[in-house]
Amino acid sequence: MxxxxxxxxxxxxxxxxxxxxxxxxxxxxxxSAVIGLAFGGTFRAETAIQDIKLVIVNLDSGELGQxxxxxxxxxxxxxxxxxxxxxxxxxALELVETGETRGVVYIPEDFSDELFxxxxxxDGSYNPVSVEVTTDPASSISPFIITSVxxxxxxxxxxxxxxxxxxxxxxxxxxxxxxxxxAELANIVxxxxxxxxxxxxxxxxxxxVVQVGEAQQDISPFSYFAPSMAIFFLMFSMTDGARSxxxxxxxxxxxxxxxxxxxxAEIILGKIGGTFLxxxxxxxxxxxxxxxxxxxxxxxxxLALALLVLATVSASTGLGALISSITPTEAQAGIVGSxxxxxxxALGGNxxxxxxxxxxxxxxxxxxxxxxxxxxxxxxANDGRGLEGVLPEIGVLFVMAVVFFVxxxxxxxxxxVR
Amino acid sequence: MTEAIxxxxxxxxxxxxxxxxxxxxxxxxxxxxxxxxxxxxxxKTTTISMLSCLLTPTEGDAxxxxxxxxxxxxxxxxxxxxxxxxxxxxxTISAKENLQFWGRMYGLRGKHLQERVDATLDIAGLADRAxxxxxxxxxxxxxxxxxxxxxxHNPKILFMDEPTVGIDPQSRRRILDTxxxxxxxxxxxxxxxxxxxxxxxxxxxxxxxxxxxLIATGTLDELxxxxxxxxxxxxxxxxxxxxxxxxxxxxxSLPEVKQVSPGEDCVMIQxxxxxxxxxxxxxxxxxxxxxxxxxxxxxxxxxxxxxxxTGRALRD
Numbered sequence: 001m002x003x004x005x006x007x008x009x010x011x012x013x014x015x016x017x018x019x020x021x022x023x024x025x026x027x028x029x030x031x032s033a034v035i036g037l038a039f040g041g042t043f044r045a046e047t048a049i050q051d052i053k054l055v056i057v058n059l060d061s062g063e064l065g066q067x068x069x070x071x072x073x074x075x076x077x078x079x080x081x082x083x084x085x086x087x088x089x090x091x092a093l094e095l096v097e098t099g100e101t102r103g104v105v106y107i108p109e110d111f112s113d114e115l116f117x118x119x120x121x122x123d124g125s126y127n128p129v130s131v132e133v134t135t136d137p138a139s140s141i142s143p144f145i146i147t148s149v150x151x152x153x154x155x156x157x158x159x160x161x162x163x164x165x166x167x168x169x170x171x172x173x174x175x176x177x178x179x180x181x182x183a184e185l186a187n188i189v190x191x192x193x194x195x196x197x198x199x200x201x202x203x204x205x206x207x208x209v210v211q212v213g214e215a216q217q218d219i220s221p222f223s224y225f226a227p228s229m230a231i232f233f234l235m236f237s238m239t240d241g242a243r244s245x246x247x248x249x250x251x252x253x254x255x256x257x258x259x260x261x262x263x264x265a266e267i268i269l270g271k272i273g274g275t276f277l278x279x280x281x282x283x284x285x286x287x288x289x290x291x292x293x294x295x296x297x298x299x300x301x302x303l304a305l306a307l308l309v310l311a312t313v314s315a316s317t318g319l320g321a322l323i324s325s326i327t328p329t330e331a332q333a334g335i336v337g338s339x340x341x342x343x344x345x346a347l348g349g350n351x352x353x354x355x356x357x358x359x360x361x362x363x364x365x366x367x368x369x370x371x372x373x374x375x376x377x378x379x380x381a382n383d384g385r386g387l388e389g390v391l392p393e394i395g396v397l398f399v400m401a402v403v404f405f406v407x408x409x410x411x412x413x414x415x416x417v418r
Numbered sequence: 419m420t421e422a423i424x425x426x427x428x429x430x431x432x433x434x435x436x437x438x439x440x441x442x443x444x445x446x447x448x449x450x451x452x453x454x455x456x457x458x459x460x461x462k463t464t465t466i467s468m469l470s471c472l473l474t475p476t477e478g479d480a481x482x483x484x485x486x487x488x489x490x491x492x493x494x495x496x497x498x499x500x501x502x503x504x505x506x507x508x509x510t511i512s513a514k515e516n517l518q519f520w521g522r523m524y525g526l527r528g529k530h531l532q533e534r535v536d537a538t539l540d541i542a543g544l545a546d547r548a549x550x551x552x553x554x555x556x557x558x559x560x561x562x563x564x565x566x567x568x569x570x571h572n573p574k575i576l577f578m579d580e581p582t583v584g585i586d587p588q589s590r591r592r593i594l595d596t597x598x599x600x601x602x603x604x605x606x607x608x609x610x611x612x613x614x615x616x617x618x619x620x621x622x623x624x625x626x627x628x629x630x631x632l633i634a635t636g637t638l639d640e641l642x643x644x645x646x647x648x649x650x651x652x653x654x655x656x657x658x659x660x661x662x663x664x665x666x667x668x669x670x671s672l673p674e675v676k677q678v679s680p681g682e683d684c685v686m687i688q689x690x691x692x693x694x695x696x697x698x699x700x701x702x703x704x705x706x707x708x709x710x711x712x713x714x715x716x717x718x719x720x721x722x723x724x725x726x727x728t729g730r731a732l733r734d
Contacts, residue, residue, distance in 0.1 A: 002523060005519065005523065006523075013510055013511060016510065017510070251506065252502050252503075252504030252505070253507070253508065255467075255472050256506040256520075256567075257523065258471075259470040259471060259495060259498070259500040260495060260520070260523040261492050261495040261496050261523075261525065417474075
């Protein structure tokens, strides 16, 4: 198949160019390593454990609900939380959605009455009572802080109620002592969570803290930036590779190819195939190097990883081909390609978590190859998800690839077959 | 009678609203060298591009080895070898790798491919530089590899678009000799050029093309007969363009002068017997206030033919 001959020629030509090797393989590896080392073990930006924006929606007409507000706004926690009190639970949730706050603590109506009713029950029966905590899934550590603090308050209330100190004054006084302890939570979160989960007294009155929505695990910077930089530089090399079609036009080799007994679609397929092969090699080298040199685990499923790499490279190659097919000159293709790469990288999360982008950028972000690909790699490498977990990402990327390929072949055909 | 390997019939090519080629018809017999001679922009490359199936004719058709360029492009492409005006090679890979790649594009494989690569390297005289990267070659060497690519699959006819543009005389000589040697082996050649001497030396027949139209076709002798017994006097003056205009009318007023064509600082004058009228011409030019820098009398040649047919010098 002549397309393979063209693809292989292009791949060999590109791999012999040491500048391309530096640009497409060494640079992303080096940058992700530097970023990984700079951040240390996980994303632990100081802003994540200070001034955590938190909304309290306390609809409880009794006094126990007030305990949460009192503790959370106490002087001891003033550095940890920036508290806003609201009455509209839906509006508060909206703030989490838009990233304007990191969490919402919701105390329902009749919270106190139902808890006191449980205490008063003589037959030992009780109705479950919940404080709902909703956190921003895009945040790394603040969900644990919020949940742990609320958990601890709930455990304390439980303890006091069980000990018979059911008077509000006593509860508030005890709660005030919680402040210094809770302020230390940022440093002892895992332990607190474990303790709260295993404390036999915690749920004896049916008071529970319900985590609403999905909390995200910590993200290892290297497991984030290795694929991130790989995608970023892949986009560059794919737009650059596809630009070689225009370079061949300028050099006269494309017209010469057309005068050989080779169908035009096969020529374009070969050219795109060469770029695709280069991208695959680039990604494989990065995966191997980051695993061997830095011990990065790319997830439990090699099949999922392979499919995600294939999908990402296919979509990027298709995009590069599309850009080349609509730009008149090689130079213009370079400018447009670089611009698209930078915009996609910014929107898609190559420089910072895309989920932290404001709401109005979430839809544009979802239109980028980078976002889908990076989400997939983070799910694999960071969350330990398997093939099933990244099928949506793989599917979307392949759909993008098909659309870009078809469009670019049609446009190239119109352009060169006159 | 030798069978035609190429028959072009009424070829037209329109880009937007402008016709680059207007009704070009000619044929090339097997084993013949046919040159399309014309200035830059005359339509030579557009014509050869249509015959190479690179451009689709707006009107008309051509048959190469019996196959239509509009309907049987794949068979046509098997029969032709194309040597474009540009050095259409990959500079960062070796000459041998280039030839291997292009050979595969023509469907050659394995031992046969290797034999053809070696053979064409010999033809190009670059067997000893086979492993050298093309980007390290001189302009002439690149041109020779460019031609070798067109010969890889043993085509029946070779299309060469300005094969000697921009190279040194020694390389040019080598290329022309190579073409003649290949022709002796039976290869038909369609050559486009704006070098009169090249067309004159190389061609069995010549087609003169101007403004997209083929205005004359024939052997060199047949074309020169069109001019008749006219000499061409080339007068170069020490004046600017405005003064050139001043000498045109006085020269045209001489009854023996058939045609006067101004250039940048020279005037081409066609006269039946230049020796008898030379004095009068010099007198008219001097009277017009111009100073003669050089004067040359040319025997009838392709340039004179072109001048005769178009009223313009080929080098313009």
